[in-house]
Amino acid sequence: MNNELTLPDYRQQTPEVAARFARLLERPIALEVRGLSKNFETPRGVITALDDVSFSVHKRELLSVIGPSGCGKSTLVRILAGLETPTAGELRVYGEPVSGPGSDRGMVFQGYTLFPWRTVKENVMFGPRMAGQSDFTAASEAREWIELVGLSKFENAYPHQLSGGMKQRVAIARALANQPRVLFMDEPFGALDAQTRSQMQSYLLEIWKNVDITIVFITHDLDEAVFLSDRILVLDANPGRVREVVEVPVPRPRDLGQLFLPSFMGVRKHIDHLIHPPGKAQKEAPVLRLAVSDPDVV
Numbered sequence: 001m002n003n004e005l006t007l008p009d010y011r012q013q014t015p016e017v018a019a020r021f022a023r024l025l026e027r028p029i030a031l032e033v034r035g036l037s038k039n040f041e042t043p044r045g046v047i048t049a050l051d052d053v054s055f056s057v058h059k060r061e062l063l064s065v066i067g068p069s070g071c072g073k074s075t076l077v078r079i080l081a082g083l084e085t086p087t088a089g090e091l092r093v094y095g096e097p098v099s100g101p102g103s104d105r106g107m108v109f110q111g112y113t114l115f116p117w118r119t120v121k122e123n124v125m126f127g128p129r130m131a132g133q134s135d136f137t138a139a140s141e142a143r144e145w146i147e148l149v150g151l152s153k154f155e156n157a158y159p160h161q162l163s164g165g166m167k168q169r170v171a172i173a174r175a176l177a178n179q180p181r182v183l184f185m186d187e188p189f190g191a192l193d194a195q196t197r198s199q200m201q202s203y204l205l206e207i208w209k210n211v212d213i214t215i216v217f218i219t220h221d222l223d224e225a226v227f228l229s230d231r232i233l234v235l236d237a238n239p240g241r242v243r244e245v246v247e248v249p250v251p252r253p254r255d256l257g258q259l260f261l262p263s264f265m266g267v268r269k270h271i272d273h274l275i276h277p278p279g280k281a282q283k284e285a286p287v288l289r290l291a292v293s294d295p296d297v298v
């Protein structure tokens with residue numbers, strides 16, 4: 001039986017999903033990226049990490065960026081967060097040109113970036129305090145964000161007392177406490193075990209449902225991208241260019257049972273083929289021999 005034939009075309013959408021996308025694309029553009037390029041001067045010459053990348057993310061959209069290792073995902077998100085300057089191109093948040101870091105954009109990284117000497121509450125209060133709020137207001141706001149990520153019982157704990165997943169929930173609360181208009185997440189669950197990772201994906205969708213926030217989520221995990229996203233930006237490598245922006249035809253609310261829906265598997269297969277063109281892998285993959293071949297060993 002050929003399973004592939006039974007999968008629907010990834011462009012097929014049910015009327016509900018099509019209507020959802022029509023509404024999404026009518027929403028204001030939260031983040032607009034135009035002609036973004038980034039060259040790195042290295043001793044071995046110029047590396048073009050990003051080449052003429054353009055896309056828009058709409059208000060309250062969750063857009064993932066996926067692509068092979070080295071295609072420029074982290075470079076892209078660092079430029080969007082203002083941590084790196086582009087060689088060319090323009091970035092607008094709700095129509096306003098931006099350069100450099102700003103509280104309108106928040107960031108959650110893969111590594112745990114909490115202050116180890118501060119409690120959960122103090123970590124989350126940090127941004128509001130820096131923004132000039134009194135300790136009292138910052139603490140009460142921090143409590144709300146901590147409650148949102150389900151860690152109220154741990155507000156006085158230190159990061160080393162928390163699991164990896166809990167630390168990332170604090171990192172999300174801390175980023176949200178600055179009330180950014182767009183949140184960038186660079187492989188935030190990449191260091192977690194498979195079960196915690198899948199729980200965190202559900203948590204993130206729950207948080208996103210309750211907070212008015214636009215998310216750009218970087219991942220190299222295809223199931224994660226499909227599970228979370230409205231649309232997926234597929235990047236090519238060397239140089240990093242936009243290959244396609246794919247609308248995920250899976251209805252919301254999402255749950256793990258949908259991993260086996262034909263619409264889920266159809267779009268997954270399409271993106272998998274974009275990233276790993278069929279037939280190419282065998283030709284290019286190096287053969288690594290760890291032992292001398294022995295006809296008696298199968």
Ligand SMILES: Nc1ncnc2c1ncn2[C@@H]1O[C@H](COP(=O)(O)OP(=O)(O)OP(=O)(O)O)[C@@H](O)[C@H]1O
Nearest residue numbers: 040042047049068069070071072073074075076220
């Ligand atoms: N500071 C730098 N100096 C020189 N080259 C860099 C620098 N940062 C990134 N690069 C190069 O730019 C390209 C894109 O790197 P980047 O880290 O953005 O890729 P990525 O898609 O995030 O990869 P991964 O999936 O492995 O995280 C790579 O070729 C990388 O070597």
Ligand SMILES: [Mg+2]
Nearest residue numbers: 073074075186
């Ligand atoms: Mg990266």
